[in-house]
Amino acid sequence: MLYVKAPAKINLTLDALYKRADRYHEVEMVMTTVDLADRIGLEPLKDDQIKIISSDNFVPHDHRNLAYQAARLLKDTYGITQGVAITIEKEIPVAAGLAGGSSDAAATLKGLNELWDLQLSIDTLAELGAQIGSDVSFCVYGGTALATGRGEKIQELPAPPQCWVVLAKPKIGVSTAEVYGGLKVEEVVHPNTQQMIQAIETGDYDLVCASLGNVLETVTFKLHPEVVMLKEQMKRFGADATLMSGSGPTVFGLVNSEARVNRIYNGLRGFCEEVYAVRILGERNILA
Ligand SMILES: C[C@@](CO)(OP(=O)(O)O)[C@H](O)COP(=O)(O)OP(=O)(O)OC[C@H]1O[C@@H](n2ccc(N)nc2=O)[C@H](O)[C@@H]1O
Numbered sequence: 001m002l003y004v005k006a007p008a009k010i011n012l013t014l015d016a017l018y019k020r021a022d023r024y025h026e027v028e029m030v031m032t033t034v035d036l037a038d039r040i041g042l043e044p045l046k047d048d049q050i051k052i053i054s055s056d057n058f059v060p061h062d063h064r065n066l067a068y069q070a071a072r073l074l075k076d077t078y079g080i081t082q083g084v085a086i087t088i089e090k091e092i093p094v095a096a097g098l099a100g101g102s103s104d105a106a107a108t109l110k111g112l113n114e115l116w117d118l119q120l121s122i123d124t125l126a127e128l129g130a131q132i133g134s135d136v137s138f139c140v141y142g143g144t145a146l147a148t149g150r151g152e153k154i155q156e157l158p159a160p161p162q163c164w165v166v167l168a169k170p171k172i173g174v175s176t177a178e179v180y181g182g183l184k185v186e187e188v189v190h191p192n193t194q195q196m197i198q199a200i201e202t203g204d205y206d207l208v209c210a211s212l213g214n215v216l217e218t219v220t221f222k223l224h225p226e227v228v229m230l231k232e233q234m235k236r237f238g239a240d241a242t243l244m245s246g247s248g249p250t251v252f253g254l255v256n257s258e259a260r261v262n263r264i265y266n267g268l269r270g271f272c273e274e275v276y277a278v279r280i281l282g283e284r285n286i287l288a
């Protein structure tokens with residue numbers, strides 16, 4: 001069995017510039033991976049089938065699974081007749097704004113590239129990933145990046161200044177398509193993406209905190225007011241800055257003191273089941 005790690009991402013910024021003719025939004029996003037990860041196990045099968053094994057009931061076990069789609073894409077593109085059993089040990093909450101499914105797909109692409117000895121470059125894997133979903137290219141590279149286009153054009157950035165990230169997910173799942181569908185691009189307050197990049201490049205933690213912004217927040221807040229409450233609680237418990245990740249509903253807080261992390265974690269655990277305190281995995285780890 002070949003194992004590959006599939007880490008979650010958070011969006012430090014998420015800006016939408018306009019809606020395109022293909023109905024996707026042209027975006028600018030600063031994203032970074034965190035050390036909350038699924039584990040993907042890949043085992044060759046003699047017969048020509050793709051089998052998904054997972055004990056998580058929220059994860060589809062058929063062709064709708066993004067890891068299944070990654071294997072299908074490689075098989076169809078490169079004429080592979082071997083089958084594979086894909087075991088998904090799920091740690092990342094599903095439909096949470098943390099790109100769990102996209103990261104599983106990216107890890108599957110990387111793992112099968114080895115298992116089937118395809119010798120594809122990381123850039124080719126990222127291009128293939130874009131056919132599966134907008135976030136998959138970023139997940140292939142990991143680390144920290146500016147993502148543009150519909151999210152698939154990736155420019156590497158250095159690691160942000162090290163800090164803790166507290167993640168809290170309310171008991172709801174959010175549909176990315178529904179949230180983007182409710183966005184009125186002409187009314188949004190744009191985050192300052194260039195300032196975030198400058199903050200990361202100069203290692204300025206306070207400026208990172210001041211530059212967080214996500215135009216999807218207002219849409220998800222209207223659909224699910226409990227997300228606003230959670231964000232306010234996190235700030236009240238002492239996070240330096242807070243933001244919703246992706247289309248939500250997960251909210252994260254940045255914190256640069258361990259004592260405060262514990263206080264926030266314990267405080268939030270009182271009324272939110274899914275809380276995690278993790279570190280930023282700022283650097284690329286292509287081999288995962
Ligand atoms: C919002 C983000 C931010 O990182 O993350 P999540 O909340 O999903 O984690 C991503 O852009 C999500 O990427 P991903 O989940 O791969 O989305 P896709 O499957 O490509 O698209 C789902 C739907 O979202 C809308 N969509 C997505 C990306 C984009 N740039 N513009 C869009 O309008 C489209 O309606 C599309 O049909």
Ligand SMILES: Nc1ncnc2c1ncn2[C@@H]1O[C@H](COP(=O)(O)OP(=O)(O)O)[C@@H](O)[C@H]1O
Nearest residue numbers: 064065066094095096097098099100101102104
């Ligand atoms: N391997 C997978 N893990 C999680 N969700 C998956 C996976 N494959 C497909 N999905 C589907 O993708 C949708 C989005 O899930 P996910 O990637 O976890 O969230 P998000 O897009 O908010 O980051 C879910 O509705 C789920 O049914």
